[in-house]
Amino acid sequence: MRALVRLWELILERFHLKEFLEHPVPRYSNLNPLYWLGDVAAMSFFILAITGFALALLYTPGLSLTKTPPDPLLGHLGNEVYDATQSYSSVYKITYLTPLGFILRQIHLWSAYMMIFATLTHFFAKFILGSYKRRGGGALWLLGVFLGFLTINQAVLGYILPLHLDGILAIQIGLNLFRYFDYFGIPVGQLVLSVLGSLFVTDQVIKMIYVLHILVVPAIILVLLGLKINGILYGGVSPPPIKDEELRRRAMEEKEPFYPHRFALTVGQLLLQLSVILLLAAMTPLPLLEPWVPGQQVPAGVRPPWPVMWYYTYVKMIDPFISVGLPIFLVLFALVVPLLDRRGGVSIEERWIWVAIAIVYIAIIGYGTVLGFLVDIPKEITPLTRISVPPDYAVPYIGTPQAVGP
Amino acid sequence: MVDENRRNVLKIFIGSSVALSLGALTTPLVGSVINTKALALKGEYSSVEVVLCEDVDNCPEEYSVPISELRQGPKFVLLKKSNTAIPAVFGLVRATDGKEYPVAYNTVCTHFGCPVNPTGGKYLMGFACPCHGSFFTICNNPEGCDGRPFLEAYVSGGPAPRPLRPIKVAVKGDRIYAVKAYI
Numbered sequence: 305m306r307a308l309v310r311l312w313e314l315i316l317e318r319f320h321l322k323e324f325l326e327h328p329v330p331r332y333s334n335l336n337p338l339y340w341l342g343d344v345a346a347m348s349f350f351i352l353a354i355t356g357f358a359l360a361l362l363y364t365p366g367l368s369l370t371k372t373p374p375d376p377l378l379g380h381l382g383n384e385v386y387d388a389t390q391s392y393s394s395v396y397k398i399t400y401l402t403p404l405g406f407i408l409r410q411i412h413l414w415s416a417y418m419m420i421f422a423t424l425t426h427f428f429a430k431f432i433l434g435s436y437k438r439r440g441g442g443a444l445w446l447l448g449v450f451l452g453f454l455t456i457n458q459a460v461l462g463y464i465l466p467l468h469l470d471g472i473l474a475i476q477i478g479l480n481l482f483r484y485f486d487y488f489g490i491p492v493g494q495l496v497l498s499v500l501g502s503l504f505v506t507d508q509v510i511k512m513i514y515v516l517h518i519l520v521v522p523a524i525i526l527v528l529l530g531l532k533i534n535g536i537l538y539g540g541v542s543p544p545p546i547k548d549e550e551l552r553r554r555a556m557e558e559k560e561p562f563y564p565h566r567f568a569l570t571v572g573q574l575l576l577q578l579s580v581i582l583l584l585a586a587m588t589p590l591p592l593l594e595p596w597v598p599g600q601q602v603p604a605g606v607r608p609p610w611p612v613m614w615y616y617t618y619v620k621m622i623d624p625f626i627s628v629g630l631p632i633f634l635v636l637f638a639l640v641v642p643l644l645d646r647r648g649g650v651s652i653e654e655r656w657i658w659v660a661i662a663i664v665y666i667a668i669i670g671y672g673t674v675l676g677f678l679v680d681i682p683k684e685i686t687p688l689t690r691i692s693v694p695p696d697y698a699v700p701y702i703g704t705p706q707a708v709g710p
Numbered sequence: 711m712v713d714e715n716r717r718n719v720l721k722i723f724i725g726s727s728v729a730l731s732l733g734a735l736t737t738p739l740v741g742s743v744i745n746t747k748a749l750a751l752k753g754e755y756s757s758v759e760v761v762l763c764e765d766v767d768n769c770p771e772e773y774s775v776p777i778s779e780l781r782q783g784p785k786f787v788l789l790k791k792s793n794t795a796i797p798a799v800f801g802l803v804r805a806t807d808g809k810e811y812p813v814a815y816n817t818v819c820t821h822f823g824c825p826v827n828p829t830g831g832k833y834l835m836g837f838a839c840p841c842h843g844s845f846f847t848i849c850n851n852p853e854g855c856d857g858r859p860f861l862e863a864y865v866s867g868g869p870a871p872r873p874l875r876p877i878k879v880a881v882k883g884d885r886i887y888a889v890k891a892y893i
Contacts, residue, residue, distance in 0.1 A: 442720065443716075443720075446720075472825075473824050473825075473841055476818065476822075476823040476824050476825060477822045477823050477824065477841070478823075479823055480818060480819075480822060480823025481822055481823065483823075485734065488734045488737045489737070490734060494758070497758060497893075500793075501792065501793025501794055502793055502794045502795050502893075503794075503818065503823070503893050504788075504794075504795040504796060504797050504818060504893075505795070506793060506794075506795045508793050598786070598788050598795075598797055598825070599786030599787075599788065599797070601827050602824070602825055602827055602840040602841075603840065604838075604840045605840075606840055606841065619822065619842055619869070620842050620843065620869070623869070624821055624822070624869055624870075624871055625735075625871070629731075629734075629735045632731055632735075633731075633735075636727065636728055636731055639724055639727070640724055640728065643720070643721065643724065699757050699873070699875055699876060699892045700859060700862070700876075701859050701860065701861045701862040701863075701873075701876045702876055702877075702878045702890065702892070703813065703814075703861065703876065703877075703878045703879050703880075704878075705811050705852070705860055705861055706811065706812070706880075706881055707805075707809035707810060707811055708777055708802070708810050708811070708812055708881060708886075709802065709809055709810030
């Protein structure tokens, strides 16, 4: 026992871990929940990495068709064997035929949703706190916006992988959405085509999505997360939203060591997070959605999952040339916020206008999400909502009509 | 001093990306108001031509559908050429002159790329997109429908900006071959 303690102390000393464990953390940031949300997102990322490792071993990407046994859970009665892609079959095996596979997939899905939710709330919390106003805060803000973008990317890529009906629709939209840039002379669609070789899902496309999801994007996220944590470790957390100079100075001077104060908070938060994930998995397990193979009729009323529901609502409401630009505008606005909002302090009474803008920003996303779940919006064609394509871009009917019948 | 430099670099980066994206967004708006011809370069920007076979006579069977099968209703074929996969629906269109015309379309919606469902019964009449509700109707009047050419799958409803991409077909014997496609 004594030897172990000495070994532990040696490790702490030789790797300079004491400096890390004892670095001072302001007390207000341990007490204010607005400073906890980033930890939730980061911890979700590590849960996703661990469960994702096991899932990556069991999953096989591919579009070749295999016969899948009938599944009473999906409403297939009798001995009706149906076609499914290799990807779908392997996810089916993971979910229903592998020991602990179901709970593994549930933890992965629910932590993914938790990570997105935590990322969004973390973004709005920092928007309201004006974290980008302190020295070095602007760079961290830019990193954060980029990380949020990558998080949404990861969610979409992961949603595609099982190649269920919704996943196929997602990949089809992903492959074709950026072709709108081609109308403006920016050949993004051509680039996608030249890299993947197809604008319809094929083996190459799904292999690329798999590699991006399990290797490329997580690696970028990990590196940027390390940069961000380093920036916070040495640059400190954002100042408290207090107007009074004296109170603010006192709040910033009152510090606690990371270990055990903040450490205990983070561990407690992680345990709480794991229990919430398990509870969600138990109460509302996410089923494997129905299979689809090319050529099958697509049922009407397919909806995207909640993180992109707001965008789906706006896509149905407004012109494609505007709706493609909407998320780009939101991301760009988030990027320029540190340059626009520079004067004054960080308290809410000093920058209420920016708090109002943050609320409008949340409202745009929230309104679309709620509306998307409540109603299905038919698109009205009006001169305002429809911008016609230059006629030269339309492919004329190229066949020579040739009658075959009577 | 250093901080000032950093701020300037950030400003240049963000300024240029804002300028680029604003330019990308406003170009079609301005272009559609001023002169759409000026924007169009040679060839179709948003469609890529895929030649499936140079000649009908040596076209492989996998790109074809027997006419007798099409008489039962539209048929789906996944056309594959090297890495490219093109989802195609073959069908017969009953024109107003009483004749049957073989047609094929690339069933990727021109709005956001969802696979579209064929509508009509034995004869192909159009396509419906399940994702965002676009409708495509095939012009079945040999004289053309309101300026749209015969057999074009024009947009009759929903957000799609342009007609469905067609596939050129040719008849040989009792089969219909896909010769050239746009993706």
